[in-house]
Amino acid sequence: MSKKGILYLVPIPIAEGAVQTLSPEVRTHTKELKYYFAENVRTARRFLKSLHRELVIEEIAFSEIDKHEGADMATLKKWLNEGQNVGVMSEAGCPGIADPGAEVAAVAHSIGATVVPLTGPSSLVLALMASGLNGQSFCFNGYLPIKDPARTQKLKALEALSRKENQTQLFIETPYRNNQLLDEVLKQCSDSTRLCIAQNITAADAYIKTQSIGDWKKKKPTLEKSPAVFLILA
Amino acid sequence: MSKKGILYLVPIPIAEGAVQTLSPEVRTHTKELKYYFAENVRTARRFLKSLHRELVIEEIAFSEIDKHEGADMATLKKWLNEGQNVGVMSEAGCPGIADPGAEVAAVAHSIGATVVPLTGPSSLVLALMASGLNGQSFCFNGYLPIKDPARTQKLKALEALSRKENQTQLFIETPYRNNQLLDEVLKQCSDSTRLCIAQNITAADAYIKTQSIGDWKKKKPTLEKSPAVFLILA
Numbered sequence: 001m002s003k004k005g006i007l008y009l010v011p012i013p014i015a016e017g018a019v020q021t022l023s024p025e026v027r028t029h030t031k032e033l034k035y036y037f038a039e040n041v042r043t044a045r046r047f048l049k050s051l052h053r054e055l056v057i058e059e060i061a062f063s064e065i066d067k068h069e070g071a072d073m074a075t076l077k078k079w080l081n082e083g084q085n086v087g088v089m090s091e092a093g094c095p096g097i098a099d100p101g102a103e104v105a106a107v108a109h110s111i112g113a114t115v116v117p118l119t120g121p122s123s124l125v126l127a128l129m130a131s132g133l134n135g136q137s138f139c140f141n142g143y144l145p146i147k148d149p150a151r152t153q154k155l156k157a158l159e160a161l162s163r164k165e166n167q168t169q170l171f172i173e174t175p176y177r178n179n180q181l182l183d184e185v186l187k188q189c190s191d192s193t194r195l196c197i198a199q200n201i202t203a204a205d206a207y208i209k210t211q212s213i214g215d216w217k218k219k220k221p222t223l224e225k226s227p228a229v230f231l232i233l234a
Numbered sequence: 235m236s237k238k239g240i241l242y243l244v245p246i247p248i249a250e251g252a253v254q255t256l257s258p259e260v261r262t263h264t265k266e267l268k269y270y271f272a273e274n275v276r277t278a279r280r281f282l283k284s285l286h287r288e289l290v291i292e293e294i295a296f297s298e299i300d301k302h303e304g305a306d307m308a309t310l311k312k313w314l315n316e317g318q319n320v321g322v323m324s325e326a327g328c329p330g331i332a333d334p335g336a337e338v339a340a341v342a343h344s345i346g347a348t349v350v351p352l353t354g355p356s357s358l359v360l361a362l363m364a365s366g367l368n369g370q371s372f373c374f375n376g377y378l379p380i381k382d383p384a385r386t387q388k389l390k391a392l393e394a395l396s397r398k399e400n401q402t403q404l405f406i407e408t409p410y411r412n413n414q415l416l417d418e419v420l421k422q423c424s425d426s427t428r429l430c431i432a433q434n435i436t437a438a439d440a441y442i443k444t445q446s447i448g449d450w451k452k453k454k455p456t457l458e459k460s461p462a463v464f465l466i467l468a
Contacts, residue, residue: 009363020259021353028254096363098370106366109430109444117364119255119355119436126351129243129330132340136332139373139401167373196343202353210343 005080007108008033009101010087011094011120012047014227015203019051023119027051033087035079036062037071037104040091047089065100073107080113092227094122098142098172124170127198127229130208131168134233138168144181155188162193163234170231178223181230186220189213189232196231199224239314241342242267243335244321245328245354246281248461249437253285257353261285267321269313270296271305271338274325281323299334307341314347326461328356332376332406358404361432361463364442365402368467372402378415389422396427397468404465412457415464420454423447423466430465433458 008029013021031052038044041062048055061079065071079086088095088104094117095101108115128135141158145151158169173181178199185195191214199207207224210231242263247255265286272278275296282289295313299305313320322329322338328351329335342349362369375392379385392403407415412433419429425448433441441458444465 020262021257023255023257023353023355025254094359094363096366096369097359100370102366102369104366105364106444109366115364115366115442116440117360117435117442119257119353119360121257121353122356122359125328125331125356125359126353129328130339130349130351132330132336132338132343132349135330135336136334136376137374140371142370201351206350208349208351210340 003083004113005084005086006114006116007080007105008085008087009095009105009117010089011118012089012092014093014121014123014201018202021121021202025118026120029118033085034060035084035086036060036089037065037076037086038062038089039065039099039101043091044089071104076104076107077111080108080111094120097122098124121202123201123227123229126201127196127231128168128170130198131196131210131231133168133194133196133210133231134166137165138170140170142171143173144171152188155184159189159193159232159234162232168231168233170229172229175225175227178225178228182223185230186213186217190234193232193234197228199228200226237317238347239318239320241314241339241347241349242319242321243329243339243351244323245352246323246326248327248355248357248435252436255355255436259352260354263352267319268294269318269320270294270323271299271310271320272296272323273299273333273335277325278323301334304334305338310338310341311345314342314345328354331356332358355436357435357461357463360435361430361465362402362404364432365430365444365465367402367428367430367444367465368400371399372404374404376405377407378405386422389418393423393427393466393468396466402465402467404463406463409459409461412459412462416457419464420447420451424468427466427468431462433462434460
């Protein structure tokens with residue numbers, strides 16, 4: 001059996017142009033990789049070109065991870081079985097975390113290929129680090145249900161779970177609903193529960209603030225319509 | 235009121251000498267910072283010296299975060315209120331994640347100081363990325379209880395929760411008990427549950443493998459006595 005290719009999970013910046021967050025290993029491997037799975041091929045091409053001006057992008061093969069259909073696993077297996085090293089890229093941040101890239105790594109494992117994660121920015125981790133909330137027990141819950149009563153029930157359940165387990169609960173929202181979500185959190189959670197809002201992380205205008213719900217209520221901010229992470233600890 | 239200092243959360247490598255995982259912003263800020271809270275001052279000094287040979291370590295003030303007593307918050311407030319920028323460092327990886335550093339960020343928030351997380355390696359995130367398990371819903375549970383029946387009960391509860399919520403459950407163990415934990419996971423969890431073991435992440439001898447409990451049972455590895463992350467998805 002010939003040697004299989006390696007699957008590299010390649011993080012990209014979460015804020016436009018925030019190359020100060022890119023580890024040297026990302027630069028090293030993106031200089032060499034000729035095969036990619038990407039959540040958004042246009043973003044991936046632009047990112048590679050911005051990192052390595054000398055790269056001939058036309059010589060690099062990309063397979064887009066379809067939002068509904070997922071990745072083209074036949075192509076992935078073919079490349080890895082041929083011994084080609086393959087990169088995986090999200091639209092932003094770390095592939096496989098809060099995005100649909102995990103199946104690519106799962107298939108690589110299923111054929112016995114080596115999977116190598118490269119270090120880069122994750123908005124969830126950076127938010128948790130900066131929040132001052134419990135980082136020894138935490139849960140990422142993705143998006144809350146959009147409609148009530150499911151939405152209110154979920155929020156109350158997360159607060160109850162956080163209190164019971166002393167566990168930080170993280171969730172996200174579509175940017176244009178940030179202010180609506182904030183209103184709901186302030187309405188549903190106890191005054192003593194701590195809430196961290198982390199927005200535009202790693203950008204020059206990053207906003208990361210933790211205080212009790214009671215204190216948030218005294219002076220409620222108007223959030224930008226940009227990606228935000230919400231964290232609560234009851 | 236004078237301008238407060240900024241609190242920087244400074245990640246350090248998780249594998250000895252793995253500087254390829256260090257983002258440029260870590261280099262930039264560690265060149266300037268003169269005040270630190272560190273989980274282990276000796277490790278912190280050695281790391282800084284390895285990054286910047288020209289640094290005069292004796293000019294840098296360190297306050298050790300005591301494992302039992304926590305950090306000296308009076309000193310933290312004093313430094314920040316004086317307008318000094320302060321760094322926080324774990325023994326390895328990202329401060330505030332799976333270590334006792336979170337209170338330092340919490341106190342910085344409580345006095346209205348800005349908290350800035352820098353990008354670096356986190357074994358939990360890298361393990362999750364590479365696992366191919368669900369990264370859209372996941373939970374880090376720290377250490378399992380040491381004694382039975384609490385330990386077995388917790389393991390079974392995590393598997394049930396994982397099944398109910400389609401949620402990846404992460405946990406860690408003291409390195410010398412890795413093999414014991416693996417035995418228990420193989421004994422208690424269903425054959426169809428997937429288990430990822432991620433060990434020595436970012437090191438040359440990294441071991442990251444995901445397969446079903448049934449497949450793990452067929453050929454059980456002997457794990458090294460080094461830090462490992464265990465992830466299950468039922």
